[in-house]
Amino acid sequence: MPCIDRRSLLAGGLATAAVWRPLGLARAASFKADPFSLGVASGSPRTDSVVIWTRLILEDTSAATSADPFALAPKLVAEPVDVEWMVAEDEAFSKPVQSGLFRAVPEFAHSVHVEVKGLKPGRWYFYRFRSGNATSPVGRTRTAPESADAFRFAFASCQQYEQGFYSAYGDMAGKDLDLVVHLGDYIYERSYGAELIRRHQTGVPSLLYEFRDRYTLYKSDPQLQAAHAAFPWLAVWDDHEVTNNYAADRAPDAPNPLELLARRRAAYQAWFEHMPVSPALAGGFDALRIYDHYRFGNLLGLTLLDTRQYRSPPLLGSAAADQSERTMLGPAQEEWLGRALVGSQTKWNIIAQQTLLSERDTKAGPETGYNLDGWDGYRAARGRLLSAVQSSAASNPLVIGGDLHAFYAADVKRDFADENARPVASEFVCGSITSDAPSAASLSTALTENPHLKFASDKHGYAIMRLGERSAEVDFIGIADRKQQNSAAAVFQRFAVADGAAGVNRL
Numbered sequence: 001m002p003c004i005d006r007r008s009l010l011a012g013g014l015a016t017a018a019v020w021r022p023l024g025l026a027r028a029a030s031f032k033a034d035p036f037s038l039g040v041a042s043g044s045p046r047t048d049s050v051v052i053w054t055r056l057i058l059e060d061t062s063a064a065t066s067a068d069p070f071a072l073a074p075k076l077v078a079e080p081v082d083v084e085w086m087v088a089e090d091e092a093f094s095k096p097v098q099s100g101l102f103r104a105v106p107e108f109a110h111s112v113h114v115e116v117k118g119l120k121p122g123r124w125y126f127y128r129f130r131s132g133n134a135t136s137p138v139g140r141t142r143t144a145p146e147s148a149d150a151f152r153f154a155f156a157s158c159q160q161y162e163q164g165f166y167s168a169y170g171d172m173a174g175k176d177l178d179l180v181v182h183l184g185d186y187i188y189e190r191s192y193g194a195e196l197i198r199r200h201q202t203g204v205p206s207l208l209y210e211f212r213d214r215y216t217l218y219k220s221d222p223q224l225q226a227a228h229a230a231f232p233w234l235a236v237w238d239d240h241e242v243t244n245n246y247a248a249d250r251a252p253d254a255p256n257p258l259e260l261l262a263r264r265r266a267a268y269q270a271w272f273e274h275m276p277v278s279p280a281l282a283g284g285f286d287a288l289r290i291y292d293h294y295r296f297g298n299l300l301g302l303t304l305l306d307t308r309q310y311r312s313p314p315l316l317g318s319a320a321a322d323q324s325e326r327t328m329l330g331p332a333q334e335e336w337l338g339r340a341l342v343g344s345q346t347k348w349n350i351i352a353q354q355t356l357l358s359e360r361d362t363k364a365g366p367e368t369g370y371n372l373d374g375w376d377g378y379r380a381a382r383g384r385l386l387s388a389v390q391s392s393a394a395s396n397p398l399v400i401g402g403d404l405h406a407f408y409a410a411d412v413k414r415d416f417a418d419e420n421a422r423p424v425a426s427e428f429v430c431g432s433i434t435s436d437a438p439s440a441a442s443l444s445t446a447l448t449e450n451p452h453l454k455f456a457s458d459k460h461g462y463a464i465m466r467l468g469e470r471s472a473e474v475d476f477i478g479i480a481d482r483k484q485q486n487s488a489a490a491v492f493q494r495f496a497v498a499d500g501a502a503g504v505n506r507l
């Protein structure tokens with residue numbers, strides 16, 4: 001904590017966060033523990049701007065030892081703290097580009113979100129933060145290019161902390177990438193599985209400070225920090241950032257929609273506080289628009305979708321899955337996506353969403369079974385999405401997803417029952433970073449029952465996509481053992497999609 005005299009604040013009746021200390025005092029603070037222990041991150045890369053992030057950990061340890069009857073939870077330091085940020089062209093900061101002061105406030109858990117503007121396109125930049133006697137690690141980030149003939153990004157999802165180490169992120173941090181896309185399940189609300197190698201230490205979160213604690217734990221991991229510090233990220237949430245299998249205001253473990261909405265509000269705020277996303281999102285957290293479109297020259301357009309916040313309630317049986325009023329994206333996002341696709345002039349068009357878009361019959365033999373929490377529970381909505389893709393004539397549509405804790409590659413079709421139908425898009429789903437995978441038997445059933453599913457694997461890891469003028473290539477990267485720290489990672493399957501010919505090709 002900074003050496004600001006807490007008692008004098010209290011004595012003056014100025015303990016509320018609304019009363020800010022004058023500039024300079026907090027800057028002069030000397031911290032006893034490193035306030036930058038969660039590392040740094042960047043994101044939302046545009047041609048002229050990028051968001052840089054950190055969060056100061058300033059736990060007021062005096063509260064834990066005091067006889068304060070209101071100390072129900074570990075208290076955060078109640079004062080704002082001024083943080084200096086610096087952006088430079090080089091790692092040594094000998095070529096500074098911009099700097100400024102950001103006032104980190106306790107209302108947002110002393111998180112720092114600075115949208116640095118006026119940058120040059122397609123350039124690497126380095127950034128760091130300083131407050132008092134503390135300096136953050138150096139992060140590296142990259143603006144979106146104005147024009148590009150090649151672009152490389154990693155995508156990842158599902159990183160249950162207790163079920164494995166983040167070797168996949170350690171490997172990713174050493175790669176040559178322009179961007180990382182996270183597709184959800186960045187945190188998990190509860191324990192799952194067996195053979196846990198580390199523990200959450202706290203229960204299922206429902207209040208804001210509880211969600212903050214969960215992010216603090218996950219983001220304390222040095223390999224996750226390394227992957228954040230190395231590249232800009234784009235992130236969208238899935239269900240476990242709030243609670244398992246929720247749909248808008250409904251969830252299996254929350255019978256009362258109002259209770260879930262209160263929990264969701266806390267979860268959305270904590271997500272904002274810990275992600276390198278635009279400071280403009282710091283508004284009302286009852287609803288948080290995270291779907292967005294990014295462009296990387298004429299090569300790549302990338303739409304990030306939110307398939308949780310606006311979806312229709314879950315089904316108990318598959319009979320109603322085709323109902324046209326059922327929505328996955330909600331009407332506003334659906335309409336927005338249609339416009340984004342129509343307006344796209346890029347060679348490759350990626351739809352980044354949470355899970356497998358393609359149909360997946362999970363039952364062997366003539367019987368059928370579907371995952372109703374996925375698009376198979378929202379068939380009419382999937383049809384509308386594919387209609388929008390087709391009618392927009394957006395060039396080379398590619399779909400990426402996560403959620404299933406297994407790698408998949410698929411030919412996306414308008415009619416999955418028609419084996420001769422031409423694919424309308426190519427789909428790649430990354431396996432989980434750590435979360436428990438399904439059985440190998442269930443994956444082989446999926447491949448047998450669904451000819452459009454071309455590949456499946458229960459490995460853990462992540463994927464890299466390289467886009468060029470003539471093809472898109474995808475590497476599936478697996479780690480040897482998620483239960484081991486610094487486990488070796490290797491490419492175990494490669495694919496290519498040719499320009500102008502939808503469909504995945506195994507290399």
Ligand SMILES: [Fe+2]
Pocket residue numbers: 157158159185240403404405435
């Ligand atoms: Fe997951």
